[in-house]
Amino acid sequence: MSELTFDEVRVRYGSGRSALTAVDGVSLTVPSGQVVGLVGESGSGKSTLARTAVGLAPLSGGRVLLDGEDVGRRTRRGRRPLQMVFQDPYSSLDPRMSIGASIGEAMPRGSRDRRTEVARLLELVGLDPDRAATRPGLLSGGQRQRVALARALAGRPEVVIADEITSALDVSVQGAVLNLLRGVQRRLDLSMLFISHNLAVVRYVSDLVAVMYLGRIVEAGPTEQVLADPQHPYTRDLVAAAPSWHTSLLEDTVSEVADVEPSDPHRPPAGCRYHPRCPRGPLVHAERTLCVTTDPADGAAGRAHRAACHFAAPSSPVDPISHLP
Known part of the structure; x- marks a missing residue:
């Protein structure tokens, strides 16, 4: 188990007027052995933040730490303590390699008896070890995502990052993959950052949730507390968009607001970034x-x-997320 920390992370692309700050001073902790759900609409910066952790997006500022040590320094020692499972199971595996070879390729150097380890990992993710010679093209989307998870686990990671891993799957398969993910996380006691735009999925998987909007974290805390009593209007809008749960909480309190397009991420608004769409702000309350x-x-x-x-409520004397940065 390890603790992953994003400390004032910034990611900026381009320069001048066309520059885009995709992640703007984000601080977030994934505590040891827990699952943190990161939720927000497309373009909020969720995947970019995750990619900074595994070195796929360049840091413009801040640090990514694993147990207090720079992640890049740990990686340069020959190990990859963070592993990522990507959204698209059809492009994350090499179609020319068997699934057994793909999994074995991800194992640390010097690993012995790779065939036995591949069989163990396939069994761990619910696949028949006898299918190790199968190529990805003969598998369904759900099976490919199981292989992608096995490949991530082959690197013996201390933290797993799952980026929208069910969004490309049929609804009938999503539940099985989520059950598998939660079971593997608990069995191996992994720390995990779970990214999704679906609050219902995040609620099912995560211990803690962080809500991201236009490159910033706007609310964070224990999942049930945040979803039962959301303090930021954007979180409330996300919850209201999932009427199958918490409907009674919001049905009398969500104000009617004009249909306003999201702000341009190249030029985020001053003050509160959500104010052009917010039912608590000057769009409704001019004062x-x-x-x-x-x-x-x-x-x-x-x-x-x-x-x-x-206009959020003040924190309680005992802050349930006081350990988060």
């Missing part, structure tokens, strides 16, 4: 100019769930 002039992230530590909203 709340504070939302336009002052960044609510500055006082987030004193609010419930560290919500980046000027």
